[in-house]
Amino acid sequence: MEVVNLRSDTQTRPTAGMRRAMAAAEVGDEQRFLDPTVNALQERVAELLGHEAALFLPTGTMCNGIGYRLHVRPGGDEVILHERAHPIIAESGGPAALSGAMLRPLQAEGGIFDAAQVEAALRDPLDRHQPRSRLVSVEQTTNMGGGRVWPLETIASVLDKAREHGLRTHLDGARLLNAVVAAGVSASDYASRFDTAWIDFTKGLGAPVGAALAGSRELIDEAWRYKQMWGGAMRQSGIVAAAGIYALDHNVERLAEDHENARLLADGLAGVEGLTIDPEMVETNIVIFEVEDAPALEAALLERGIDIGAAGRRLMRAVTHFDVDRSGVERALAAMPEAVARIGRVTAAR
Ligand SMILES: *Cc1c(COP(=O)(O)O)cnc(C)c1O
Numbered sequence: 001m002e003v004v005n006l007r008s009d010t011q012t013r014p015t016a017g018m019r020r021a022m023a024a025a026e027v028g029d030e031q032r033f034l035d036p037t038v039n040a041l042q043e044r045v046a047e048l049l050g051h052e053a054a055l056f057l058p059t060g061t062m063c064n065g066i067g068y069r070l071h072v073r074p075g076g077d078e079v080i081l082h083e084r085a086h087p088i089i090a091e092s093g094g095p096a097a098l099s100g101a102m103l104r105p106l107q108a109e110g111g112i113f114d115a116a117q118v119e120a121a122l123r124d125p126l127d128r129h130q131p132r133s134r135l136v137s138v139e140q141t142t143n144m145g146g147g148r149v150w151p152l153e154t155i156a157s158v159l160d161k162a163r164e165h166g167l168r169t170h171l172d173g174a175r176l177l178n179a180v181v182a183a184g185v186s187a188s189d190y191a192s193r194f195d196t197a198w199i200d201f202t203k204g205l206g207a208p209v210g211a212a213l214a215g216s217r218e219l220i221d222e223a224w225r226y227k228q229m230w231g232g233a234m235r236q237s238g239i240v241a242a243a244g245i246y247a248l249d250h251n252v253e254r255l256a257e258d259h260e261n262a263r264l265l266a267d268g269l270a271g272v273e274g275l276t277i278d279p280e281m282v283e284t285n286i287v288i289f290e291v292e293d294a295p296a297l298e299a300a301l302l303e304r305g306i307d308i309g310a311a312g313r314r315l316m317r318a319v320t321h322f323d324v325d326r327s328g329v330e331r332a333l334a335a336m337p338e339a340v341a342r343i344g345r346v347t348a349a350r
Contacts, residue, residue: 004328006265006308009175009258009285009321012206018246025242030056030234037238041245045199045212048248049173050192053220056241058232060174060211061086063198065094066226068135070196070219071168074100077134080121080162082111084144085137086172098230102131110281111145114154115161122165136162139172140179140190144311147262147286147319149179152189159193171197174211178204178284181255195219204258204285205251206322207243251322258285261320261329268333274340287318293343300339306332 005011014022028034038056045054057063064087068079072095079095081087083105087095095101104121106113123130136158142148162169171194173187180187191197196215201207213223227233266279266287277289291297294310301308311317320329 001305003302004306004324004332006306006318006320006324006328006332008309009203009319012202012204012322014206014208014243015322017250018206018243021246022239022242025238027236027238030237031228035236035238035241037245038241041241042212044245044248046214048187048191049197049199049214050188051197051214052217054212054214055220055223055227056210056212056237056244057198057227058209058211058234060172060198060200060202061091061094062227062230062232063200063211063213064091064137064170064172065098065230066223066232067170067196067198067213067215068095068099068101068137069226070215070222071135071170072099072101073134076100076102076131078102078104078123078131079135079137080104080106080118080133080167081137082106082108082113082139082142082145084111085139086143086174087137089144101135104133109145110148111139111142112148112150112154113158115157118158118161125165133165133167135168135170137170137172138194139174141175141182141284141286143174143286144288144317146281146288147175147178147284148281149183149283150190152183152185155190155193169194169196173197174200175203175284177252178255178259181252182259182284201244201247204255204321205244205247207240207247209240210244212244254322255285258320258322259283261285261324261326262287262318264326265318265320265329265332268329269336272333272336272340274344275336285320287320289316289318290314291316291340291343296343297339300342301332301335304335304339306335306339308332
């Protein structure tokens with residue numbers, strides 16, 4: 001029996017159509033701007049995000065790393081971001097190691113903070129004892145916040161506050177296109193307001209490798225230096241860029257199906273005794289719910305062919321994607337009551 005893989009939307013495998021597009025890609029040396037497929041993808045992303053230029057990179061993590069480095073002067077410049085944002089929880093300390101950044105984590109329900117919180121976090125530029133506030137970093141959608149969508153007005157007011165105080169702005173758009181499909185707001189309406197913004201091709205878009213960082217021509221020229229320095233410059237990478245183009249052509253509108261499946265999952269979970277979830281909070285493809293003992297539930301589900309990761313001692317995180325259909329979600333829901341009952345017994349036996 002095949003495992004229902006709800007661990008992450010990174011788990012998708014390239015489809016036959018995507019593989020054909022990759023095999024047929026025209027390629028050249030990307031470092032000399034001679035790979036037509038990479039060039040086409042970069043132009044496509046620049047236009048999509050409403051920026052002058054874009055740069056194809058191996059991972060979203062490198063987009064955050066280079067984005068931060070473009071804005072932060074090593075030696076104590078401070079980045080304002082949510083306390084569970086990806087650079088804090090999942091980049092091996094990259095902001096400190098690669099940019100010498102101080103981080104100013106904010107707490108906010110669902111990962112969405114507001115302009116008043118930014119204002120309260122700002123350092124006094126006249127006080128040389130304090131670090132310098134330099135960058136505001138936003139995640140759309142919020143990953144550990146449960147795939148929540150930042151309303152455009154909230155983004156606008158946070159960015160106004162940042163600009164008013166001379167700060168730069170960065171958008172981690174690993175799942176920006178999920179927000180676009182869920183909210184009906186264009187990618188450029190969200191992304192063009194930021195100094196740098198990026199999208200990932202390996203999440204719901206279903207490509208095996210790649211992400212692209214957009215910004216002004218000047219910032220992207222500088223980003224090329226870090227791509228080279230940090231070992232991200234490739235050669236005939238049109239082979240993988242082709243998957244990104246294919247994904248933008250074929251896999252964006254269908255994200256709505258992932259959102260429907262996530263909603264189905266959340267509604268079902270709400271009816272399972274021993275689980276806590278508010279299905280109204282599920283806006284895109286991420287479903288976070290609470291249980292007494294998350295690692296034990298993870299193990300009990302895996303025994304039943306359902307792969308959902310614990311995201312903490314009591315938190316579970318399920319993510320819908322291309323490779324899980326409605327019947328997969330129904331199987332996960334069918335397995336849930338027994339798995340939850342089983343961890344009840346395990347916990348009682350301890
Ligand atoms: C996955 C993810 C990243 C990192 O992207 P990779 O391509 O896996 O390196 C960054 N930010 C968020 C919000 C993510 O979900």
